[in-house]
Amino acid sequence: MREVAIIGAGMAGLSAAEQLRKAGHRVVIFEKSRGFGGRMATRRTGDFQFDHGAQYFTARGNAFVDQVAAWQEKGLVVDWGPGSYVGQPGMTALAREMAKNHTCITQAQVSRLERTPRGWRILDAQGEIAAPGNGTYHAVIFAIPAPQAEALVQSAGAHLPQLASAHYAPCIALMLAFEPETRAITDDWMRPDDSVIGWIARNSSKPGRPADHQSWVVHARAEWSRAQIDKDPNGSGEIMLAHFKALTGICAEPLHFAAHRWRYALVAKELGLPCLFDPSTMIGACGDWCLGARVEAAYDSGRAMGETLVEALAAIPA
Numbered sequence: 001m002r003e004v005a006i007i008g009a010g011m012a013g014l015s016a017a018e019q020l021r022k023a024g025h026r027v028v029i030f031e032k033s034r035g036f037g038g039r040m041a042t043r044r045t046g047d048f049q050f051d052h053g054a055q056y057f058t059a060r061g062n063a064f065v066d067q068v069a070a071w072q073e074k075g076l077v078v079d080w081g082p083g084s085y086v087g088q089p090g091m092t093a094l095a096r097e098m099a100k101n102h103t104c105i106t107q108a109q110v111s112r113l114e115r116t117p118r119g120w121r122i123l124d125a126q127g128e129i130a131a132p133g134n135g136t137y138h139a140v141i142f143a144i145p146a147p148q149a150e151a152l153v154q155s156a157g158a159h160l161p162q163l164a165s166a167h168y169a170p171c172i173a174l175m176l177a178f179e180p181e182t183r184a185i186t187d188d189w190m191r192p193d194d195s196v197i198g199w200i201a202r203n204s205s206k207p208g209r210p211a212d213h214q215s216w217v218v219h220a221r222a223e224w225s226r227a228q229i230d231k232d233p234n235g236s237g238e239i240m241l242a243h244f245k246a247l248t249g250i251c252a253e254p255l256h257f258a259a260h261r262w263r264y265a266l267v268a269k270e271l272g273l274p275c276l277f278d279p280s281t282m283i284g285a286c287g288d289w290c291l292g293a294r295v296e297a298a299y300d301s302g303r304a305m306g307e308t309l310v311e312a313l314a315a316i317p318a
C-alpha cells in the first residue's frame with residue numbers, strides 16, 4: 001500500500017482516486033472549496049438551488065456508460081431528455097458519493113509541494129496541511145485545470161511541459177429564481193442566437209429540484225465572458241438579465257439573482273492525451289483539459305491517471 005495525494009475533488013480527481021483505492025492504495029484528497037464536484041457544481045442559497053456549472057452530461061464510452069448505469073441504480077443520476085443525464089438532487093450528488101470512500105481535506109488550497117526523503121509534503125500558504133497519516137506521499141496527482149496546475153508542477157520540479165498546450169474559455173453564469181407562476185417560454189432549455197447569452201436552462205425542470213419556485217441558469221458566450229471576466233460579476237449579471245428577459249419573455253423581477261465567474265469553464269483546446277505523468281518525480285496531472293470539455297472526459301482522464309499511477313507504484317521496490 002502506498003500513500004497518494006490528489007489535489008482537486010472534481011470528477012477527474014475522484015475518478016483517479018477510485019482506481020487507486022481499488023488497487024489497495026491510500027488516497028488523501030485536498031480540495032480548496034468547502035464541497036466536492038468542482039465544476040459539477042450545485043449552489044444552494046436559502047430555498048434556492050442551481051446547477052451553475054455543468055448543465056447535464058452524456059455517456060459514450062463503455063467505462064462511463066457502466067458508471068452512469070451504477071449511479072442510476074442508486075438514484076443519483078436521472079434523465080433530463082434523451083441521452084442527457086443530471087445528478088440528483090443536484091450535480092454535486094455524484095462527487096459526494098465518490099468522495100465517501102476517501103479521506104478528503106476540504107478548504108485546503110494547495111500552494112506548494114515539498115520533497116523530503118520520505119516523500120512529498122503538501123502545503124498551503126500557511127504551511128503543511130494537516131491530514132491523517134504521516135503527511136508524506138509517494139506520488140501526487142494534480143486534478144485541476146491545466147493553467148492552475150502549471151505553476152505548482154513547475155515549483156515541485158516536475159517535467160510536464162505539455163500542460164501549457166491546453167486552453168480554457170471562461171463563462172459568466174447567472175442564477176435567477178422567480179415565482180412559480182411567472183409566465184415564461186415553455187422550453188426547458190435553449191441555445192439562443194444572441195450576442196451575450198449562449199445557454200438558458202430552467203433548472204427547476206430537472207428531476208428532484210425544489211418545485212416551489214422557477215429557477216433558471218444562464219451562461220454567457222465565451223467571447224463576451226472573456227471581456228467581462230475581471231469586471232464586477234453583478235454588473236455582468238445585470239446585462240445578462242436584460243438579455244434573458246428579452247429572450248424568454250419574462251418581465252418579472254427575480255426573487256433571487258446571483259452571478260458567478262468561471263475563469264476556467266470549458267476546454268477550448270484539449271491536450272489529446274489521457275493524462276500526464278513524470279516518473280522521476282512521481283507527479284501526474286489529469287482533468288478535462290486532457291480529453292475535452294465534458295464531464296465524461298474528466299472521468300476518463302482521471303481513470304487513466306489512476307491506472308498509470310497504479311502501474312508506476314507497482315514498479316517501486318518495497
Ligand SMILES: Cc1cc2nc3c(=O)[nH]c(=O)nc-3n(C[C@H](O)[C@H](O)[C@H](O)COP(=O)(O)OP(=O)(O)OC[C@H]3O[C@@H](n4cnc5c(N)ncnc54)[C@H](O)[C@@H]3O)c2cc1C
Pocket residue numbers: 007008009010011012013030031032033036037038039040052053054055056057058108109110111143144145148171173219262264265266286287288289292293294295296298
Ligand atoms: C459553465 C460550465 C458549463 C458546463 N457545461 C457542461 C455540460 O453541459 N456538459 C458537460 O459534460 N460538461 C460541462 N462542463 C464541463 C465540466 O463541468 C467539466 O469538464 C468537468 O466537471 C471537469 O472536471 P475536472 O475534475 O477536470 O475539473 P474541476 O471540476 O474543475 O475540478 C477541479 C477541482 O480542483 C479544485 N482545486 C483547484 N485548484 C486547487 C488547489 N490549488 N488546491 C486544492 N484544490 C484545488 C477545484 O476547487 C475543483 O474542485 C461545464 C463547465 C462549466 C464551468
